[in-house]
Amino acid sequence: MVKGDKINDIIDHKLFSEDDIHEMCVRLGKQLTEDYAGKRPLVVGALKGAIYFLTDLTRQMDVAHQLDFLDVSSYGDGFESTGKIKVVTDMSADVKDRDVLIVEDIVDTGLTLKFMKDLIKKRGAKSVKCCAMLNKEACREVDVDVDYYGSKVGNEFVVGFGLDFLNMYRNIPYVGVLKPEVIQKYVNK
Ligand SMILES: O=P(O)(O)OC[C@H]1O[C@H](OP(=O)(O)OP(=O)(O)O)[C@H](O)[C@@H]1O
Numbered sequence: 263m264v265k266g267d268k269i270n271d272i273i274d275h276k277l278f279s280e281d282d283i284h285e286m287c288v289r290l291g292k293q294l295t296e297d298y299a300g301k302r303p304l305v306v307g308a309l310k311g312a313i314y315f316l317t318d319l320t321r322q323m324d325v326a327h328q329l330d331f332l333d334v335s336s337y338g339d340g341f342e343s344t345g346k347i348k349v350v351t352d353m354s355a356d357v358k359d360r361d362v363l364i365v366e367d368i369v370d371t372g373l374t375l376k377f378m379k380d381l382i383k384k385r386g387a388k389s390v391k392c393c394a395m396l397n398k399e400a401c402r403e404v405d406v407d408v409d410y411y412g413s414k415v416g417n418e419f420v421v422g423f424g425l426d427f428l429n430m431y432r433n434i435p436y437v438g439v440l441k442p443e444v445i446q447k448y449v450n451k
């Protein structure tokens with residue numbers, strides 16, 4: 263029974279706590295600091311989901327970098343990728359000859375990341391890599407490298423720390439799994 267729309271009403275269990283995510287950011291930030299030393303990368307956040315992870319990750323990177331954002335969308339309000347990716351809001355920076363690091367909350371089918379990597383490569387970037395908080399590797403439909411990631415995650419719909427449920431609940435401070443009845447309530451509506 264779904265009582266309301268409070269966090270405790272919709273979350274079944276926690277998968278990654280705030281401490282887990284902080285540890286991911288510290289580890290990845292250290293690695294990115296080494297790998298991008300002297301390169302002045304352009305860090306591109308994939309809107310909207312990546313913003314929470316991006317702000318924590320970049321504060322662990324001791325590398326001069328610039329920020330930009332790219333909003334591409336394929337899920338709409340659904341639980342499954344439509345497979346049709348479109349640019350909702352484009353970046354403002356010129357990526358030509360830049361080392362670009364895409365920051366993602368999750369890579370699932372890989373369709374979104376492949377679309378973004380191809381777009382940025384086509385525009386003449388020197389290198390294009392991705393750092394994702396979560397990697398749903400078993401769900402991949404296209405071959406794309408997730409160059410850095412915080413943790414693998416299984417095939418379940420996760421929310422929180424940027425990851426949405428019907429464009430809500432991105433602000434949950436951890437990553438959790440929805441109660442099955444919550445999904446049931448909204449599927450086929
Ligand atoms: O690997 P894929 O199957 O393509 O899925 C991953 C993408 O799905 C989510 O974005 P969404 O399109 O839901 O937009 P959002 O970031 O605004 O939530 C997520 O933020 C990734 O960008």
Ligand SMILES: Nc1nc2[nH]cnc2c(=O)[nH]1
Pocket residue numbers: 337368369370371418419420421425426427
């Ligand atoms: N919120 C959310 N968005 C996704 N996009 C692709 N996979 C997921 C997921 O598990 N949760």
